[in-house]
Every structure is written in structure tokens, then in C-alpha cells.
Amino acid sequence: MSSGHVSIDTHDACVDFPIFDAKSRSVKKAFLGRAGGSIGRNSSNVVVVEALRDITISLKEGDRVGLVGHNGAGKSTLLRLLSGIYEPTRGRASIQGRVAPVFDLGVGMDPEISGFENIIIRGLFLGMTRKQMLAKMDEIAEFTELGDYLAMPMRTYSTGMRVRVALAVVTSIEPEILLLDEGIGAVDAEFMKKARVRLQDLVARAGILVFASHSDEFLVQLCSSAMWIDHGTVRQSGSIRDVLTAYNGPDSAERVDRMIAAHA
Template structure:
């Protein structure tokens, strides 16, 4: 059974040289959490604190909050990149993380070989990825570069390849961050349609976005993450209203009604 359960999950980042004010300030700016001390009296940034989530198949959850609020850290916790410092996180199902697109790719081997490696990282078999090779090649538009080492690719080319791989699979749990960027606008529009199809195939979606239109299109519920904690949870329109105001919430609710009426 596909599921996500976290119980009072916390993620702390230790700062061993706490004497440096500039270091503490820089870390606080990027992580956005509270500064405290752990049981060893080491200064830590509390990036996530007391996260309780219970998601099941069919759930479509948006994450809203300012940059540095903890949305990306939460996605990394659910993907297994971070383990909880305290509490627990139990994620059951094949996870497709669409944010750290370079994870599981080797710069010294070809694009074709990286398609296989990245697919294995995402829980697929070599045979499954070989069947999808032509589709990924067509989508990525990389042509002869697929036979060349990944180190010869630009950042945008690497994103094209990674997006082609991740959007070709059948995920049970999809963790999506809209801010993947690094490709031209025309290709991103093409990728967006493919990402929407990927969402439809997934069992559980957790989606971090600053686009209320995209949240309304893909999510029925949402979480407002603020300074590493869940400040509010509920219907996506209600959470957006609490975060951005009544006008934004009303627009999301109207879009949801239109989408549901058209189904």
C-alpha cells in the first residue's frame, strides 16, 4: 500500500563553528529555520520541526511558503535524502523525486548510459529503461549528444535528459518542485505538459510551488510551511487564502470548481 507517515519528524543541521556570526547568519538565511542547541550542546538550525503527515493513494498535496521556509527540505525528507534527526518518517512506495535532477547521474558516461543509471536510481529495471530509450531521446531533443559523456553537456541539457527520464516512469509517490528551471521557456512548456501527465499516473503527489494556478490545477489540499513547521493544512484554496489573502484563495477555489465541473 502506497503511504507517507511522519510522526513529529525534525531535521536539524549542525553548525560546528558557531563562533562565526557570519556563518550562522548565512545558514539561517538559506535554511530559514530556528537556531537552537541539540543534546550535545552543538548549535543547530532546526530546518524542520514536528512534521506530522499521513498521506494515502490519491492524495494531491501542495506546499506553499516563502523561500527558505522548509518546503524543499520537506521534499528531501520524504525522498529519503534526509533522515529525521528526531521523530520518524515512513514512506512506502516507489518514489520519483523531481527536484535533485542530477542525483544518480555520472558525468563520465554517455547520456544513453545515464538514462539507465538514473532509471535504476528511480527503482526501474534495465529492461524497462531500454524500452523507454527512444521516447526519452525524442523528448530531450539531445540527438547525437546522447552518445557523448554527460560532462560535455550544459546545465540545461542535463535538465532535459533528467526530465526525460523521470517523466517516463510510473511513480507511486511523486515529489515535485516547480523551481527546476535551467531550460529554455519553449522546452519548459513542453516539459510542463509531460509533468502533468506524470502527476495523473502517480499515486501520491507532494508539490512545492509558488504558482497558485498550477497548485489549483494539480492539488486538492495544501500545507503552509513556515520556518520549518506546518502552519496550516486543509483545502488548497483555504491554505492559499491564509498564506496570500482572500483574493488569491478565491481564485484558487474558482479554478478548482471549474476543473471539477469539467471532469
């Protein structure tokens, strides 16, 4: 388990993205469609998209939180805020503990060097030492099922192969705060099934988990509570059962209960 005090605290945190050329309405529309926030103007009259608004969260060791919401609702932006990649434009965010973000899979990957070397670099990026990564290398390599490909430059890999490397590394480390976005996709179902088992072990070792997913079953499997993110705000938070039922509609209660019973 993690050492020391692990926590995530945000208070009225907002993340704004400025749109510098807002004269053209179509650009604005196109951007908004992607960011899913709402438009406002900041104090210097620059048009901004409010990607996250008034996010107040308090998480401590042992918390397992699922994030639900439509694409573009702000889940990925929230994960980036919680990982420290984005600073809040207003409000505050304080993260204590070693963070392992599993969503920017390209981060810490160099296309010109081999899979083996990338495994070490990715591990360093996640707070491990070179020695620790070398000790885990055989096990990581075996898990990827990439064989001789690992000696080849990363640019020769398909997206699915790169995802395998990233998942193999992240599931081999000891994170204090694990931030996971299932939208990493691009992996065949068989491999994802194998990765899920490792992810469950990883979650058991992590201090805090925040997990964004469109799979109710996967959320039920890994999380005890949930937050529904809608247009950059927290629409509802509570038990995984209450939030999934509210998000999917009252007709889903029975199905959600069945899934929870199956994983109890």
C-alpha cells in the first residue's frame, strides 16, 4: 500500500481554455463541440471555453471513484486536472501522492527508440527507478505478448501495440493515485480481458482510483462510488449504484443491481 498521506482535494476548481480567434463563429462552434463546455469571456475579454466549472472533490486513501458522462462532458479534462497536468484557472486543487495517469498514452513514449527502452522511460515518467524497471522487464515483456517487436523502434508499432506497452508498464507499478481512462481503447478484447485482471490487482494496491469508463460492468467491478460529469460540472455523486441508475435512467436499476450482486 502507499506510504504517507494520499489525498485529492479540489475546491471550486475551474479549467478554462481560451479561444484566441473567436471572430469566426464556426471555429468557436467546432471547438465547443469538442470541449463540451460552455462559452464565456474572461476578465481580459478573451473568449474562453469553461471546460470544468466549480469542481469540489475530496478523496482519501481507499476511495474508488468511477466517472460517467457523455463524450465531451469533461471526464478527460477532470482526470488531467487531478493529475496536475492542468492547473485550475480559478479555485484550487491539491494532490498528495504519486500519480499514475493512464490516459495520455503517448506521454513518455519515443517513436525512435525500442519498445524495451520505452518501457524504462515510461516507468521513469511514472516515478519508478531504472533499476526497478529493469527488474520488472521480463514480466512486462511477457505480458505485452509482443516478443521480438520490443527490440524494434516504437514507430513500427500499431496503436494497439503501443497501448499494450503502456498498459503493461502501468499495471506493473505501485501507484498511490491511479487515474484511468478506459477510452484508451484500440486493444483487442482478449488482451483487454487480461489487462482487466491486472488492473484489478493494481487497483487493490493503489491508494486512490479515479476511473472514467463507458462500461458499467467495468465500473462496478473496480469502483465503490461514482460521479456523473455533465457539461463540465458534477451533476451527481454518490454510490456507484445511485449514480449509474441516475445516469442510465430508472429502468436500469435492476440491471445495475444484478451487476453489483455479481461482483459482490
